[in-house]
Amino acid sequence: MMINYVLFSILLCLFVISLLGNVMSLILLKILRRETPKSTSYFMYTHLTSCDFITTVITMTFVMVGMLDTSLHDQFSDVANHLVMKALCNVIGFQFNVLSRVALFIVAAIGMDRWLAVYKPLRYKRKDVLQMAKVGVAAAWGISIIISCVPFFMSHNYKYHKNFRMCVWSIQVVFNDHPKLVAPVYFLLYILPVILPAVILVTCCVVVSARLLVCKRSETAEKVIRSLRMAQNGGSNKRGNRKRNVDKQVRKGGIIPTQCC
Secondary structure, eight states: OHHHHHHHHHHHHHHOOOOHHHHHHHHHHHHHHTTTOOOOHHHHHHHHHHHHHHIIIIIIIHHHHHOOOOTHHHHHSSTTTTHHHHHHHHHHHHHHHHHHHHHHHHHHHHHHHHHHHOOOOHTTTHHHHHHHHHHHHHHHHHHHHHTTTHHHHHHOEEEETTTTEEEETTHHHHHHOOOGHHHHHHHIIIIIIIIIIHHHHHHHHHHHHHHHHHHHHHHHHHHHHHHHHHHHHHHHHHHHHHHHHHHHHHHHHHHOOOOOO
């Protein structure tokens, strides 16, 4: 019981931090909307922050209630409240799966947006980039909804897991009832919405970082070359000024020099 209260305290702190962070992000995005209403980054960050905010309010609250109320598992298993609790568990589990996968896809899209801005800046300034972002976000929502409906397609539901304090759907059901569908279900639930966005994000970050590092080195080299040229030009100017001063003195004194440096 003591461990539950410790975990609850930690989760409560994370809940407060996440809630305040998402609220501040939404306020900042609302302010930035006046300056960049048609920005691709603004559009995607708005969807990402909205997903995080809803997940924080609904999912984390449900998990904290499960930590405090240890009889929640029995209430979900009660026959008298079976239909109501079953519907509630399906709604919570479904929205968590949809929002978490949408967030992953949008993060990968943000990485691709940064890559496009660095490698193809001329194309990035065109208006069709925003349309591509809208299509990508819509596709992320559609794919996430389809993936989260897989348990319903297989005549299974989200069930409350007392260890996770959350309504989840285990792939173990597929191993037991539909062994031939293990590979496609595993691809839909894990590879497509989790591993693929992670690979895209890491690849884009590495490529963009390498590109910026090369640009930084090029700028440093250009600054060194510019400073050397300025030093050379400065020396030439000094010699030229010295020669002009000597010429002035010669004209004043009526002396004809044999050599001017």
